[in-house]
Amino acid sequence: MQIETPASSAGPFAHARTSIQRTMSLVMLALLPATLFGFWQFGWPAIFLFFATIGTALLAESACLKLAGKSQRLYLLDGSALLAGWLLAVSLPPWAPWWIGAIGAVIAVVVAKHVFGGLGQNLFNPAMVARVALLISFPLEMTSYVQPMPLFSADAPGFLQSVAISLGQPGFDAVSGATLLSHVRTELSQGMSLSEIIPDIAYLVSGAVGTIAGSMGETSALLILLGGLFLLANRVITWHTPVAMIGSLAILATLMNLYDPEHYAGALYHIVSGATLLVAFFIATDPVTSPVSKLGQIVFGAGCGVLVYVIRTWAGYPEGVAFAILLMNACTPMIDHYIRPRVYGRDRRGTPIEYADNAEMRQ
Amino acid sequence: MKLFKIRGGVHPQDNKHLAAGQAIEDLPMPALLHIPLQQHIGAPAKPAVRRGQQVAKGELLALSQGAISAPVHAPTSGRVMGVGSYPAHHASGLSVRTVTLKPDGEDRWSDEIQGVPDPFALAPEEIAARVAAAGIVGMGGATFPSAVKLNLRTRYRLHTLVINGAECEPYLTCDDRLMREHAEEVIDGVRIMAHALGVDRIIVAIENNKPEAQAAMALAASADPRIRIARLPTRYPMGSEKHLVQSLTGRETPARGLTADIGVVVHNGATAFAVHEALRWGRPLVSRVVTVSGGAVSRPRNLRVPLGARVQDLLEHCGGFAEQPAQLISGGPMMGQPLPSTRVPMVKGSNGVLALTTAEVTRHEPMPCIRCATCVQACPCGLVPLDMAAHTRAGDLEGAVSLGLMDCIGCGSCAYVCPAHIPLVQYFNYAKGEMAARGRAKQKMTETKRLAEQRTARMEAMKQAKREAMAKRKREAAAKKAAETAETDAAIATSGAAAEPPTIRAEA
Ligand code: SF4
Ligand code: SF4
Numbered sequence: 001m002q003i004e005t006p007a008s009s010a011g012p013f014a015h016a017r018t019s020i021q022r023t024m025s026l027v028m029l030a031l032l033p034a035t036l037f038g039f040w041q042f043g044w045p046a047i048f049l050f051f052a053t054i055g056t057a058l059l060a061e062s063a064c065l066k067l068a069g070k071s072q073r074l075y076l077l078d079g080s081a082l083l084a085g086w087l088l089a090v091s092l093p094p095w096a097p098w099w100i101g102a103i104g105a106v107i108a109v110v111v112a113k114h115v116f117g118g119l120g121q122n123l124f125n126p127a128m129v130a131r132v133a134l135l136i137s138f139p140l141e142m143t144s145y146v147q148p149m150p151l152f153s154a155d156a157p158g159f160l161q162s163v164a165i166s167l168g169q170p171g172f173d174a175v176s177g178a179t180l181l182s183h184v185r186t187e188l189s190q191g192m193s194l195s196e197i198i199p200d201i202a203y204l205v206s207g208a209v210g211t212i213a214g215s216m217g218e219t220s221a222l223l224i225l226l227g228g229l230f231l232l233a234n235r236v237i238t239w240h241t242p243v244a245m246i247g248s249l250a251i252l253a254t255l256m257n258l259y260d261p262e263h264y265a266g267a268l269y270h271i272v273s274g275a276t277l278l279v280a281f282f283i284a285t286d287p288v289t290s291p292v293s294k295l296g297q298i299v300f301g302a303g304c305g306v307l308v309y310v311i312r313t314w315a316g317y318p319e320g321v322a323f324a325i326l327l328m329n330a331c332t333p334m335i336d337h338y339i340r341p342r343v344y345g346r347d348r349r350g351t352p353i354e355y356a357d358n359a360e361m362r363q
Numbered sequence: 364m365k366l367f368k369i370r371g372g373v374h375p376q377d378n379k380h381l382a383a384g385q386a387i388e389d390l391p392m393p394a395l396l397h398i399p400l401q402q403h404i405g406a407p408a409k410p411a412v413r414r415g416q417q418v419a420k421g422e423l424l425a426l427s428q429g430a431i432s433a434p435v436h437a438p439t440s441g442r443v444m445g446v447g448s449y450p451a452h453h454a455s456g457l458s459v460r461t462v463t464l465k466p467d468g469e470d471r472w473s474d475e476i477q478g479v480p481d482p483f484a485l486a487p488e489e490i491a492a493r494v495a496a497a498g499i500v501g502m503g504g505a506t507f508p509s510a511v512k513l514n515l516r517t518r519y520r521l522h523t524l525v526i527n528g529a530e531c532e533p534y535l536t537c538d539d540r541l542m543r544e545h546a547e548e549v550i551d552g553v554r555i556m557a558h559a560l561g562v563d564r565i566i567v568a569i570e571n572n573k574p575e576a577q578a579a580m581a582l583a584a585s586a587d588p589r590i591r592i593a594r595l596p597t598r599y600p601m602g603s604e605k606h607l608v609q610s611l612t613g614r615e616t617p618a619r620g621l622t623a624d625i626g627v628v629v630h631n632g633a634t635a636f637a638v639h640e641a642l643r644w645g646r647p648l649v650s651r652v653v654t655v656s657g658g659a660v661s662r663p664r665n666l667r668v669p670l671g672a673r674v675q676d677l678l679e680h681c682g683g684f685a686e687q688p689a690q691l692i693s694g695g696p697m698m699g700q701p702l703p704s705t706r707v708p709m710v711k712g713s714n715g716v717l718a719l720t721t722a723e724v725t726r727h728e729p730m731p732c733i734r735c736a737t738c739v740q741a742c743p744c745g746l747v748p749l750d751m752a753a754h755t756r757a758g759d760l761e762g763a764v765s766l767g768l769m770d771c772i773g774c775g776s777c778a779y780v781c782p783a784h785i786p787l788v789q790y791f792n793y794a795k796g797e798m799a800a801r802g803r804a805k806q807k808m809t810e811t812k813r814l815a816e817q818r819t820a821r822m823e824a825m826k827q828a829k830r831e832a833m834a835k836r837k838r839e840a841a842a843k844k845a846a847e848t849a850e851t852d853a854a855i856a857t858s859g860a861a862a863e864p865p866t867i868r869a870e871a
Contacts, residue, residue, distance in 0.1 A: 010454075010789045012775035013696040013717075013724045014375045014533060018737075018782040020730050074728060120731040120783075238740075287735035292747060294740075336750075343767045344370075344605070344744040345618035350767075352618035355625055 020119075024079025026236045027282065028086060030227035034278075035090055037223050038216040041148040042094035044162030046216050050089045052166070053101030057085025060109040068118060080119055084108045087127035087282060090217025091275060091322075092134075095146050097168035100138060104130040124329045125289045128322045135322070145179055145213040179214045180273040181312065181319055184265065208272045221272040228281030240294050242280040244301025245308075246271060252309045270309065279304070279321045289329045296339040303328045367613040369606050371743035372598045373776045375533050375697065377572060382656040382663040383536045387544055389667050390680055396438055396464045396671030397449045397708040398424060403500040404507050405431030410462065416443045419473035421647050424462050427495070433508045433711075434498045436647040437473075438669035441466040452693060452710045456703030464671065472646075482555045482642040487516065490559040490642065497641035498711075499648045503527060503538075503602065503631035504694055506712035509638070512628055513559045519623040524557045525611060528569040528576065528632040529595055529602035532695025535715045537652040538632050540665045542569065542576035545636055546583035552635030554587060555642050560628055566611050567632075568593040570601055599697060600774040604629045606743055618770055633714070648711060655681045659688035659718035668709050674716050675705040688718035696724075697775045727784035738777035738787060744770050748777035748787045755790045760801075763794050771795075 039047050061081035065072055085105050092101060112129035116122040135142045149156040157165060206212050210220025218224070231237045249270050256264035270276060275283075284290060284304050291300050304324050311320025342348050401407035408425035412418060418437040425435040441464045449461035482490060495510035515521060526549075530538040542549055550567075557565050567584065569577045571594050584590040593611055595601050605616040608627045616622050622629055633651065640646040649670055656663035661682030668677060674691070678684070692699040693713050702716070709716075738748040746767045754762035771791050778787040 010701065010786065010792065011692075011697060011699055012375075012779050012788065013690055013692055013699065013701075013719060014779060015725060015727070015784070016373065016375070016780050018780065019727065019784070020733060020782050023733075023735065023782050074730065078730065080733075118731065120733045287733050290734075292734060292736035292739045292749065340747060341370075341739065341742075341745040343618065343746060343770050345615050345620065345770065352620065353615060354617060355614070 020078050020080070023236055024083050026234050027083055027231065028079070030230045030236075031086060031090065031217065031282065033226060034210075034217045034220055034223040035086070037210060037220050038090060038094060040151050041210065041219065042146065042216060043149060043151045043156045044159055045157065045165040046094035048098055048162065048166040049092060049094065049096055049101045050086075050216065052098035053089035053092070053105045054082060054085040056102040056105035057081045057088070057109050060106050061114075064110060064114040064118070068114070070118070075119060078119065081109055081113075084113065084126040088130050091127065091131050091215050091278065093142060093145050094216040095144065095165055096141050098166045099168070100134060100141050103137075104134050107133050120288055122288055123332070124326055125283055125286050128283060128325045128329075131322045132326060135317075143182070145182075145215075147213050148211055148219075179319075180212060180269075184269075184273075188263065215275065218275045218278045221277050224277040224281065228277065231281060231285075237281065237285040238294065238297070240297040241284045241290060241301040241304075244298040245280045245284050245305040246276070248302040248305030249276065249309050250305075252306060256309075256313070264313065270312070274312075274319050275321045276308065279308075279325060283321075283325055284328075289332060291332050291335045291339065293336070293339050293341050295341075296335045299335055299339060300328055300332065303331065365613075366593065366595065367610050369610050369743060370745060371741050371776060372600060372606075373741050373779050374597070375599055375779060377533045377597065378656070379534065379536050379539070379572060381534065381658075381660075382654050382665055383539060383573075385536075385540070385664045387537075387540050387652055387665045387667055390669070390672055390677060392439060392466045392468065392470065392669065393672045393676040394465070395444070396441075396466065396669060397673065398435060398438065398462045398464060398671035399449070399451055399708060399710055400425045400435055400460045400462065401451075402435065402506060402670070402710040402712065403431075403433045404505070405429065405433070407460065408432060408435045410446045410460070412443045412446070412462065414443055414445045417441075417467075418443060418464070419471055421473045421476045421645075421649060424464075427498075427508075431508055431511060433500050434496065434647075435462070435670075436498055436649050437464060438649040438671055439464070439466045440469050440471040450704065450707050452702075452707045452713060454700040454703065456707075461708070462671075476645045478644040478646075479642050483558050485558075485642075487559045487561060488514070490555060493641055494559075494638055497637070497647040499634060499637045499641060500711050501631055502633035502637065502651060502711065502714065504698070504712050504714055506710075509630065509634055512630065513556060515621075515623045515628055516559075516561050519621075520626055521560055521562050521623060521628055522626040523564040523566060523612070523628070524553070524560055524562050525608060525622075525627055525629045526553050526565070526567040526632055526635060527602055527604070527607055527629050528567055528573070528580070529607060530573070531570060531597070531599045531601040532697055532699070532715070533599075534656045534717055535654045535695050536656070537654040537665050537714050539573045539576050541636055541652050542573070542632055543579045546576075546579040548639045549632050549635045550580065550583040550587070550590070551643065552637070552639030553584075553590070553630075555638055556630055556635060557589070562628070563589050565590040566593050567591070568595050568607055568611060570595045570597045572597045600743060600772070600776065603743065603772055603774060605772075651709075651711060651713075653677065653709060653713060654715040655717075656715065657688065657692075657717040658720040658723050659684050659686050661685045670710060671708045673706055673708050674702060677709070677716055678705060678718065684718060686720055689721040690717075690719045690724045692717040692719065697779065698773065729785045730783040732783055732785060735782060737780045737782065741776040741780045743774060743776060744772060746771055746777075748791075751794075752785060752787050752790045755794045760794050760798055763791075764798060768794055768798070 058081055062076055065075050088104050088108055108126035108130035112124055112126035113122045208221045250267035253267040253270045257266040284301055291297050307324035307327055308320045311323050346352055406429040409428050410425045411423050419440045420437055422437045423434055424437050427434045444463040444465050446462050448458035450456055451459040491510045491513040494513055499509045500506040528538055528542055567580055577592055577594055581592045604622055608622045609615050614625045617624055637648050650667055652665055653668050654665050655677050664681050691702040693702050694715050732749050742748055751763045751766045751768055775788045
């Protein structure tokens, strides 16, 4: 009964039931409710855009893997390209033509990921790189939002009309709508005061529920929050980044709002509008491009929150999150360099801690 | 009692149910025992028997050598078949010096085996000396000679003895069973050790997944008010000495230090049992309790095995394999070592033999690190495993060291949780080994340099001496010459007084 086992193998011989694939799948599962809601809200054109984006992301991934000589079996199915495509898709205007999604997916996968060396090597979040690149290259397509027209409702486009919309031939009379952010911004710039622009709380509620114009998967703050809580419960993410980001944004907004309530909107408005929650739970927590220590994640999240507020309030773009994320991504290596956990038995500077007990005995 | 929270750690499935219900059983004496001469950290023992010699149980087979070493005794009575080399209980499968003993079946103790009626009447040094003579080493797997740790009072101010009954590795139940079935003896050993250490605070720490052991130990300890039973939360690596002490006392052991630095000494429960046996009965350490478990073992058990029994003997007694094992391990699945074959013998530090199925050791291909930081959260030492691994992979070992490589306790928590299945511990073990090798090479170099310098110095001194001797001779010669000249001069002077005037006179 002699047996030989591979002596080269080393412990631990037990392993938690976890894998990159599992992690990515959980994130996608968390995104699913908001995505499905987006499908329902914006109909077939949104669905087409979603699949065009994801399909292109997978094709691009496969091509890059082939070029790099990496295993398709291991890497294509790791879920990272799929997730990057998904995150990009939900942040696009739902009726954008299919090629917007496709170009974005190529940028995300090829430029933002594989040029840096592939899985785990990229400095910037691929979906956010693509979003910013698209916003700069195709400002018109990237800011044309439509009012929600629930699938199968009377005024929603039919299947064929939807195909035409996807192909970029707008033969359909869509009611274009402004997002909460762009609406407030335009009105503010015309000298209106906030109390006139946001007449009542109902406006914010529709922002939270998601029954207003916006990106495909960002509009429903509540469903995104639900997904975020799911990720927290499954320990895919920790609270540090989202709480720091939402917290700093809220504090800043509250302070400014107290200072001048007619020109600076309050915390709730900033939290429910735009991509705040999507970014807080799904993008800022992207492991690859955010710091590894808890304190580092708090610094990173707080930085994102401050930048989001600053860009939204004083810079040229109503929606600041993508820029904020990219700027903080660039800071991640520095944060990781300076903020490390304290090593057991040492102080923060790395010198062994000293106790009086036995000091003189050891002389 | 109040427990302090420590960072990190993981919750592997403990799988203790496989063997926890099995009472300790004696392994039938195998036909041959292969007793390695090195079963501890430190210098190997020196053989004290010849081929063909008849030995009694407990008789000395090999003497300890040096300060950190432990003697080895005969696990049963029988005849020495030889002192040769035999595969070690080690992942490498390399051979070590081993005494092969053929048991005579009588299992007769040596007549010299004698206990002490009252160990508490002995001086602390005397207890440590007896523990040393009994060949007792740390039985939780670290195999550090126990007597060295019992003598720490000479160099440290100690106040607490902690008995490590955490047994946080999955599958292992041998300490659990020992504490359940031999609580009295274990507590007796604990008290003897406390006496040797001169401490009056004793904490027996047992994880919460062993309620029976907690109850039995509490009952056995109830007569001694100094002993407290601490119920630890079930978490790996609770059994790591420094972390155990921290969760009990709230204090961290300084890096590169010992728990003795904060006044605490930790011993394993099985070690306490061995101390009891050695002091009360005079029995050296010749057997130990081992858990044989894993999904591939037909009937998992806890066995008392004579040292030198082969892994194969244990497995056969447990009904062999239920299915072909994918991995054979000595110790637990987190920090245990792979066993190269079932031929290797059991040693003092081996607390488990596990045969795991393919399902239990699911191997995955490693993927690139996605910086998810779960390893950072899992590390009980506050390290950043992904960075240390990246530096090691890049060949920058100094970089890994500067990130805390030497503070890594090799617990495997990081690798356990890594979703990319990166063999992090393998990286760290490699880097540590490599650094140790470099350290040795450097030491050798400095040594060579020192020797060379000494030689040059010696040569220089010799030359100097030669030169001095020569100079001395020269000086002497010169002095002699000078003296001679002086003499001649004097002579001349004396004679010259007579001689000179004539010149003058001649001149005149
Ligand atoms: S757990 Fe693995 S994948 Fe995650 S950061 Fe650590 S090494 Fe990288
Ligand atoms: S093996 Fe080392 S680095 Fe990994 S968790 Fe344990 S102490 Fe930390």
